[in-house]
Amino acid sequence: MAVMTILGAINHTLDQQMEKDDSIVLLGEDVGFEGGVFRVTKGLQQKYGKDRSIDTPLAEAAIIGSSIGMAMNGLKPISEMQFSGFMFDGYNQLVSHAARMRNRTRGTYNLPMVVRMPYGGGIRALEHHSESLEVLFAHIPGLKLVIPSTPYDAKGLLASAIADPDPVIFFEPKRLYRAFKQEVPEKDYKVEIGKARVVQKGDDITVVAWGALMPEAIKAIKLLEDQDISVELIDLRTIAPWDRKTVVESVKKTGRFLVVHEAYTSFGPGAEMISVINEQAFLYLEAPPTRLGGADITIPLPKGEHHFIITPEQIADKIKDVVKF
Amino acid sequence: MAVMTILGAINHTLDQQMEKDDSIVLLGEDVGFEGGVFRVTKGLQQKYGKDRSIDTPLAEAAIIGSSIGMAMNGLKPISEMQFSGFMFDGYNQLVSHAARMRNRTRGTYNLPMVVRMPYGGGIRALEHHSESLEVLFAHIPGLKLVIPSTPYDAKGLLASAIADPDPVIFFEPKRLYRAFKQEVPEKDYKVEIGKARVVQKGDDITVVAWGALMPEAIKAIKLLEDQDISVELIDLRTIAPWDRKTVVESVKKTGRFLVVHEAYTSFGPGAEMISVINEQAFLYLEAPPTRLGGADITIPLPKGEHHFIITPEQIADKIKDVVKF
Amino acid sequence: MLTTKFDPLKDKMLQVLDPKGKVVDAKLEPKIDDETLIKMYETMLLGRTADTKALQYQRQGRMLTYAPIKGQEAAQVGVAAALGKEDWFVPAFREMAALLYKGAPLKQLYLYWYGNEEGNHFDPDLKILPISVPIASQINHAAGIAYASKIQKKEEVTVAYVGDGGTSHGEFHEGVNFGAVFNLPMITVIQNNQFAISTPRSVQSKAKNLATKAVGYGIPGIVVDGNDPLAMYIATVEARERALKGDGPTLIEAVTYRLGPHTTSDDPTIYRDEKDFKDAETKDPLIRFKQYLIDKKLWSDEKDEEKIKEFTDYSNKIFKEVEETGLVDLDDVFDYQYETLPPHIEEQRQRAKERGGK
Amino acid sequence: MLTTKFDPLKDKMLQVLDPKGKVVDAKLEPKIDDETLIKMYETMLLGRTADTKALQYQRQGRMLTYAPIKGQEAAQVGVAAALGKEDWFVPAFREMAALLYKGAPLKQLYLYWYGNEEGNHFDPDLKILPISVPIASQINHAAGIAYASKIQKKEEVTVAYVGDGGTSHGEFHEGVNFGAVFNLPMITVIQNNQFAISTPRSVQSKAKNLATKAVGYGIPGIVVDGNDPLAMYIATVEARERALKGDGPTLIEAVTYRLGPHTTSDDPTIYRDEKDFKDAETKDPLIRFKQYLIDKKLWSDEKDEEKIKEFTDYSNKIFKEVEETGLVDLDDVFDYQYETLPPHIEEQRQRAKERGGK
Numbered sequence A, B: 001m002a003v004m005t006i007l008g009a010i011n012h013t014l015d016q017q018m019e020k021d022d023s024i025v026l027l028g029e030d031v032g033f034e035g036g037v038f039r040v041t042k043g044l045q046q047k048y049g050k051d052r053s054i055d056t057p058l059a060e061a062a063i064i065g066s067s068i069g070m071a072m073n074g075l076k077p078i079s080e081m082q083f084s085g086f087m088f089d090g091y092n093q094l095v096s097h098a099a100r101m102r103n104r105t106r107g108t109y110n111l112p113m114v115v116r117m118p119y120g121g122g123i124r125a126l127e128h129h130s131e132s133l134e135v136l137f138a139h140i141p142g143l144k145l146v147i148p149s150t151p152y153d154a155k156g157l158l159a160s161a162i163a164d165p166d167p168v169i170f171f172e173p174k175r176l177y178r179a180f181k182q183e184v185p186e187k188d189y190k191v192e193i194g195k196a197r198v199v200q201k202g203d204d205i206t207v208v209a210w211g212a213l214m215p216e217a218i219k220a221i222k223l224l225e226d227q228d229i230s231v232e233l234i235d236l237r238t239i240a241p242w243d244r245k246t247v248v249e250s251v252k253k254t255g256r257f258l259v260v261h262e263a264y265t266s267f268g269p270g271a272e273m274i275s276v277i278n279e280q281a282f283l284y285l286e287a288p289p290t291r292l293g294g295a296d297i298t299i300p301l302p303k304g305e306h307h308f309i310i311t312p313e314q315i316a317d318k319i320k321d322v323v324k325f
Numbered sequence C, D: 001m002l003t004t005k006f007d008p009l010k011d012k013m014l015q016v017l018d019p020k021g022k023v024v025d026a027k028l029e030p031k032i033d034d035e036t037l038i039k040m041y042e043t044m045l046l047g048r049t050a051d052t053k054a055l056q057y058q059r060q061g062r063m064l065t066y067a068p069i070k071g072q073e074a075a076q077v078g079v080a081a082a083l084g085k086e087d088w089f090v091p092a093f094r095e096m097a098a099l100l101y102k103g104a105p106l107k108q109l110y111l112y113w114y115g116n117e118e119g120n121h122f123d124p125d126l127k128i129l130p131i132s133v134p135i136a137s138q139i140n141h142a143a144g145i146a147y148a149s150k151i152q153k154k155e156e157v158t159v160a161y162v163g164d165g166g167t168s169h170g171e172f173h174e175g176v177n178f179g180a181v182f183n184l185p186m187i188t189v190i191q192n193n194q195f196a197i198s199t200p201r202s203v204q205s206k207a208k209n210l211a212t213k214a215v216g217y218g219i220p221g222i223v224v225d226g227n228d229p230l231a232m233y234i235a236t237v238e239a240r241e242r243a244l245k246g247d248g249p250t251l252i253e254a255v256t257y258r259l260g261p262h263t264t265s266d267d268p269t270i271y272r273d274e275k276d277f278k279d280a281e282t283k284d285p286l287i288r289f290k291q292y293l294i295d296k297k298l299w300s301d302e303k304d305e306e307k308i309k310e311f312t313d314y315s316n317k318i319f320k321e322v323e324e325t326g327l328v329d330l331d332d333v334f335d336y337q338y339e340t341l342p343p344h345i346e347e348q349r350q351r352a353k354e355r356g357g358k
């Protein structure tokens, strides 16, 4: 066991998988020589060579589009979008091709490929560096979207994503890259895609969060310690396809539901969870299933970002509101 | 008053507005000489010249990106994406720039621009010609999205979109382009963006639909005529920002809610409406607010499209389910 | 090298056969065995016949939207004939004749336009990608395939097709450049049929020819008479050799003319110049290639008629089979979304079945 | 024409001043009045000083991420000086010196990097677009602006900047081509500073130079010594004249070198070649332009020191003002989303206020 940050766990997992399987290649802007702007892929070009750790031209459609071709011809590409806010040029390839190739060819071609992208705000970054665009992937049939919130899950989910025969989008909570460390087993293990993790059991309310907001949700629960509220906290981990069973069972038990995300509220990911809870647990509900999401405004530049960022206090207040409904 | 199809109404409105305002220009693939693949812009290049009705190179980022520049320098561009499934290359311009320019420049530049695109299935078309991608626009702060379902509304909403100082996405239900005619006043009038239309009053259930599925919803209600169900039918008309007030008031009255859309169900537009109803009318609900959306599968080619298309029978059944809950 | 002699900057066009089928430069005439020459011509003829029939079926309301290849057979078969079985073919959507030559069954090509995904379900040994509707996006796939060939040391070349319209698209730029930067075994063929739907070639680029784009990518380019199968053949042979030697990609502009409509939903008489069209008809690739074979005593007018009849019957027979396949099964539209269908989609399938879906 | 004499296919570079500030070809030396020459140099010097200071502020934890311009001042000021007040300037994000010359207040430029949208709130009369972070996307805006100029018969030119990395992007291709096809009054300047973050120029293109891309668009291109303000100036003057005459766009590659890091989050010593860097330092645009002005008796070393001191004080004063502006108001992040805020967002604002947001 070694103690690692999320960033360290991702680097270690890439290394471990590349060592095992030479069909894996990394590609993206600056991922090779320098190891990426966050250094997630640091050292891997030095270890596995330029062919397998590729500095590409500045062209996201080429990065994802060529990944598709590579996946059709024997490779397992793991590409990086430098920030999720810069993936748009490659989005056509994801929606029109990556998501569809298996179906389009009735199974002749499947695409074992992973697209990594740092997402989310809170690092006082420039414009377009702070987006949380879960919905743009979760709404598209044929794609999967996973988001770890811990080093342990980062390793296990990434290993699953690489082993998955279909394309997986891997969001990395950049705010947490180096935020804390955790013991991560050396051995190659997997965290199943599509399975949520119950972080804490509770009876009064089910709170769902993921990625960068998990630590905030945990802090919120701490803030409520002196209140008599028993929170069941779930780390969703996979957004598409999400673990309806775990969440719905929990809500059937608690009767209350809050989903917290940094993505824009309107037409945001939380709405989906609320809809499913309505469909599957309506008669158990003691309060309206509720969401706390980012305001429907362009994410402000750093000096205004605090107006947008979701704090533990806000989460705690919202939990109280739902419980008191 | 003249009798027009939706397609005719759009053509007539473009003509009427271009006549009034020479800052309006049309641009897109094949929109000029030929008048577009559906002939929506037919005759307008002949009338207003090549400068104002532009056949562009095959390049969606250039079409939307140049529209942004035009809007900053005195023009009112109305661009066409030939099918909404081909807008991806231009999506970056919409999300990263069109939606943000006013905010980014703190009001120095606003963008009076309209982006038209035919959307939806049911015309036995090739791959990528049948998408319903409402969420991709509705989730983005700074954009508006309107969808007419009648010739009257097509004219009024398009006139509003053109007059709007901010970018408006105008989805055209291609399945209805020539499906039926309606009397459309000759005079220049507007249908307000953000206002739904109550198509039919009722007491038992609120049904919300828009665009290509409005006629199907109407047929569904006809199918239920012999049942004792009083349906309040609302044509949402604007998806972003949608008319929460009208819908929520209706649900408070009926206690039941169904939203019908062709967009993929998961993380689809209906989820948003269900969430807001939960937030604002929970205590009035007599049944779970429900959605009927497209299956979460790649829209099949024509010989399988019937597995995807939402029929009046399905809508009627779902209405019955909700009412009987 | 042809790409030097016919440097696109000189705006010269590589031609072996003139419109009448005469060899214009004997030094350029490739040594192709008779069997292959006949296979090339027969494939062009089958392409032409199946194309004509498809348009007819469509007019009879039996076929859906279809994108005809009429006039572009040489631009396709000339390339396909120069490829090995091991090479990859990445089509746009108007390459029926090339796909036939590469081994795709006509039944599948028809099935596709008939509205059935089975039409893209090719035997993987054919190394054909499915039809790609989003313009120019397939070039990036070709670049990725070629990258994989290169680093896995597979002796194979990837050919991607794109239209004149497609050259304006960002994905064209990114894909061709990616191939250039990594020196990939890849050939990009621009089928310049003078139109992108109604939009003329002149709206796509102010440049004299489209092959000059190669200059900006630092790779060889060449303008070829796309109605001349031998010119297309030798240009491809050279490009392929270069690719296999590790000398990187080539950009080939095949200058041709779309003699039919864009698709069956289109009326080209609205926008095309009648004189240009008539002129293009005289440059029909079938006319010249037939004459070449006749001159070589490999073909005759009688044989031609016979073959057209045979291919007509064949097309009819195949299309009948296609029509008999009927609708797509419900399971088929669900089964291939993912290797393992997530439970909520499985439920959607079950509900569709309960509603009577099959 | 310079674009003919320095045709990018010849791979020659336009230069007026050599690295030591000597005029290499007197025939090329532009006649610029003294006042303008001094303004050019002073703006370069202000750019350099404000840049140095910004990096310092950042290291002191007072400034956020900042993208330095060091070494690229001539590639910016040479162009800006050739523009009229009526011309549009469309930056990427590393053009501080050009923006200063065009009239943007330093305070706003600092405010932007300080993390405040007010930094992009320019007086519309300046005809400056806001900083554009999504690489190459701004070229399409420039094309649209130029299109509007053309059809509204406004006598004005639009200049867009992009980096060497940006030339690989699809939006570059689409935007430059759009300008070419419609023959727009537009100039695209590639600031080739040899890097896109850590990625060297060689990974962006296999071509000898980036200006050759012009060939494929059918427009004039030229490679210019981007560290030579006079060369940049004359190339721009010619391109601008061409644009105003209705002869369409020009592509200018300014060959320069980024002497600083990509941004303050970057460590260039990891990836750059120390010898290249040292060599680039000797080609510093400020050295040569200062010498040119000294030779012309328009400047002196004392004056230089004096001005650096003045600009340092000025930068400090301005940055202090910036720091005093503090945080962005809550209303500001809501007010400009739409002309009229939809009710549900208005509610979000109210809730934020109730939570104590200001």
Ligand SMILES: Cc1ncc(C[n+]2csc(CCOP(=O)(O)OP(=O)(O)O)c2C)c(N)n1
Binding pocket: B029, B058, B082, B086, B089, C094, C133, C134, C135, C162, C163, C164, C165, C166, C167, C193, C195, C196, C197, C258, C262
């Ligand atoms: C990205 C994209 N935009 C628009 C379309 C719609 N469309 C289909 S074919 C076509 C014209 C293509 O022209 P060209 O590339 O010359 O190929 P051709 O049809 O002549 O074979 C267009 C605009 C599309 N398929 N993809």
Ligand SMILES: Cc1ncc(C[n+]2csc(CCOP(=O)(O)OP(=O)(O)O)c2C)c(N)n1
Binding pocket: A029, A058, A082, A086, A089, D094, D133, D134, D135, D162, D163, D164, D165, D166, D167, D193, D195, D196, D197, D258, D262
């Ligand atoms: C579409 C897009 N992809 C990635 C990025 C992240 N990024 C910011 S600057 C940069 C490098 C830009 O290089 P170049 O165009 O040469 O400009 P320079 O930084 O050298 O001025 C990258 C990759 C971005 N801003 N936009």
Ligand SMILES: [Mg+2]
Binding pocket: C163, C164, C165, C191, C192, C193, C194, C195, C196, C197
């Ligand atoms: Mg074409």
Ligand SMILES: [Mg+2]
Binding pocket: D163, D164, D165, D191, D192, D193, D194, D195, D196, D197
């Ligand atoms: Mg650069």
